[in-house]
Amino acid sequence: MTSTIKDFSLKRFSLRYKATCFACIVFLVAVAASLVPEVQGDDLDNTDTRAVMKANFLFHFAASNEWPAETKTGPFRMVVIENERLFLELIDKYALKPIGVQPLEIVFFESPSDINLSDAPHLIYLESSEGLVDFPKDWEDQPILIVTDSDTGLANGSTINFVAVDRRLRYEINRKEAANKGLLLGSRILSWAINSDK
């Protein structure tokens, strides 16, 4: 009987102790929260601003350059590698929009090695130009406009490379590479390039 009473008392003490500790913690958290100034108002817009800009540039690259006649059947295929946000932006605003007489089709791949030549892409975008080494050699002469966003993009074989100039997204072109591939860069695209005289 005595031990039962003792056990019961101990249990009650233990419960009371736990409840007190919990109350203290809640109080401290409330005090701490009240000391941190509230930041009310708008939330930061998480839109990928560079993806928005790039998507529009890519659409212009597709619409304002000239591909050989034999590539003008079926959909105009744009392949995006690695950058899923860019892919989603393109899908959202540009999918099925006309590129000449061809509807724009946009496809996403995780890596360059996932693409096949049989996919017949007209334009490939990849973030880093290092991935270009994964492309088969017989692609070099194919009329595929390769766009990169890398310091060594043009040097590694891309036709158009995004660059940051004065905090703005711009692009540079490799006319010779375009010519080798049988692509004709449009005057509008040439005029806005930062190195249009090259």
Add this chain to the structure above:
Amino acid sequence: MGHKLRQMNHHMALKYCVRRGLAWVLFMEMTFVFSGQVVVDRAVAFGQAGNWDQALEILLPEMGNTSIQSDPHAWYVLGFIQKELYKTMEAHDTDSPRRLEAVSSLQKAAGLKPSMGDEQKITAALDFLARSFLRDAIDRVDGFTVGSDSEILDIFGRYEAITKAINPNADVSEQKADVYRYLGQANGLILRGLTEDKDGLEEQLFERSVDHYEYALKLIPGDYSGLYNLAITLYNHGVRQLKRINHETSMFELMEIQDACVALFEESLTPMESAHQLQPNRFETLKGLMTIHYALNQSDESDRYREEIDRLNKNRP
């Protein structure tokens, strides 16, 4: 001798009449004053019984009475009655006439050199009424509608005027900054919810939001919340322009939009950096700086803040 007696009697009679007349005038005066005081006391009695309507009915007509017109206590009682009527009947009416009347009566009482006891009570009553205006201003922000900024600031202005009348050295900068900041948020919230830009409303809301935040920061520089919200408003407005780009946007338009966005992103950088300096370990400002630098195509700076966020995340318990 008889003549002299007659003269003396006449003189005494005259004095007697003058004294009687003066006494009568004094008596009338006292009666008059006494009856004015009676009215005030009766009004107080009604008020103490909770019968404020009756109290006002008795006292208000008498306030034109010269006996109590310059009595600070009478004006205090009147002001108090009007205050109580405002509380019971017009507390939810921002334009309550009773409240304005109460302020007027109490201020009049304050200007007539009241007793020390009355002075304290007058100050307390005016302070209550001043705070009711502040509360109304903030309540109006809760139910904010486009263009109600000046109305809210007018209501706040009344709070400020009464507070400064009580104490000319009173500093209401903090409360004023709060109201301006709330107005900035209110305009920003409506801006965020706009689905289309009609009649230039988007630009109006944006400019008002920024103006309010900037004014709040002028009053209380170095306010973290104000700095952060201003930065967000500027940045988000830039993103809003960018999101309008679509397949119909020409290259020329694209470049122009980009220029406008970069200007807004650059403008948002200053308040965000200031907020960051105030609280270097706050995630929202680190994220804000990471995002703004990313939008400005400054990958190195953006990555630096990303690493800082990762480091703080790792060190979190």
